[in-house]
Amino acid sequence: MDSIKLSDKQLALIEKLGLIFENGLQPASARIAALLLVSDKLELTFDEIRELLNLSKSATSNALNLLLSMERIEYITKPGDRKRYFKSNLSDWKENMKTKFLEFDKVHKTMREVLDQRPHSTKDFNQGLEEFINFMEFMNREIPVLFKKWELSKK
Amino acid sequence: MDSIKLSDKQLALIEKLGLIFENGLQPASARIAALLLVSDKLELTFDEIRELLNLSKSATSNALNLLLSMERIEYITKPGDRKRYFKSNLSDWKENMKTKFLEFDKVHKTMREVLDQRPHSTKDFNQGLEEFINFMEFMNREIPVLFKKWELSKK
DNA sequence: TGCTTGGTTCTTTATTTGCAGAACCAAAAA
DNA sequence: TTTTTGGTTCTGCAAATAAAGAACCAAGCA
Known part of the structure; x- marks a missing residue:
């Protein structure tokens, strides 16, 4: 079940990016946002995220919902699969950057x-x-x- | 001693600006930074700041030292007067803004x-x-x- | 009809933050 | 030499944050 693994390099990058994202996000959300940029697999399930980052279910749930509400991530579903697959929403980031600039x-x-x-x-x-x-x-x-x-x- | 007074308008502006400055500053520092832009008198002493904003001595001291270390404020002294007069450091703000942009x-x-x-x-x-x-x-x-x-x- | 899955919500706890108040201290004044 | 002034530093403490863990729940499956 713990099939996806992160290399040390990837872990380091997640930490580094996560720190950057903590400007404006709480730690768990920041690391999830980072993970979804760094991971080889771009669409990750709730449990994959949870395990890769060693988060509790509640922390994962809250962090994901926060990111969803900010539209920094989105999810897709697959037919015959109840799970949601979360992925980074790059296109919206550009919008965010623009508004941030004009903030x-x-x-x-x-x-x-x-x-x-x-x-x-x-x-x-x-x-x-x-x-x-x-x-x-x-x-x-x-x-x-x-x-x-x-x-x-x-x- | 409490000679300097702030109008309601000024108080409102300090709150408003203070909120903006809380992006990057703790509340007390943010309100001091705001005060030093809004107040009619531009050079204020430790105790004037303390009283105008209802802060404790420790909070005032720490907040001022933080702002000094960030070079967002500076102080002048007057001959025969032991007090320091704190004032906003506008010129440095421009530098700050530049570096922020390039951050x-x-x-x-x-x-x-x-x-x-x-x-x-x-x-x-x-x-x-x-x-x-x-x-x-x-x-x-x-x-x-x-x-x-x-x-x-x-x- | 119950069991499993994919989460959500509630309760509790550890940590951090922001500040107050008191004790403290050095330089100048009395 | 003692007192006052203009702060600084230390010791809490209350509130806010961040997350864990358990209870919970709805949808689909067996």
Whole structure:
């Protein structure tokens, strides 16, 4: 039953990637996300994941459902097989990355609010802050342009 | 002693900004960082910060030292005054933002490692992964270009 | 009709985090 | 020389996280 095995290299990569993914994911989810990128077999069942990563059923269940809800993974089923086969959702990751890039739209808007309520007396500081805000706005404008440029360069 | 007061608007902004900063900072540090952007007075002492945010001395001390070590704030002293006056370090923030942008350099390198060890048999997936990695590399190349463009546009 | 499979949900526990409060300390003031 | 000031460090402690394990459950199979 424990037929799939991970090489030491793969285990090391899962740990490394897992650590990266822990920025934004809890450990178990992070390691599952990593596993589904690293493993030779791309579609793994609940129990395979559980055993490969030494997780409890509950931890596995919760972590998988979290990843599903974030659309970072998805699953397929096979006819005459009750199990679900989980796999990484690469295409959605690109979307995620884009939105992540534009996420700091919120930041610059709040910063603008901060600036708007500042007294005139702190002119230098306000100017510095404004420059920073302008910089963020600039990035917000230009990054979508970069995305387009990328799409074009692919053809 | 409690001479400096924050308006309701300012308190609301500190909470809002603080929440944003909690991505990467513990709550007390996040709110201090926010306070030093929002407050009319830009240079605040230990005790002013402590009282304005209702923090304990230890929490204040630790949070300030954390922010200092990250160079997100700095302090000045005044002759004949033993107190330190803490202020936001705006200029360094820009540097931080740049490095943050380029932080995912690590990610694509690890992803490349992942791709390199994948079996040829999962060709489609590998191709998708490669495209994703190429995209990250593209962004890594282009973002510094954007920075330059920004610097030029300022003149 | 019950048994097995593929999970989910509930309860408990270990660990980590974030902070308070008190004790502490060094430099300057009195 | 003692006291005050401007903090820092130490000792908890309460709340939040992360996961284990067991109980549970619904769908399909025997």
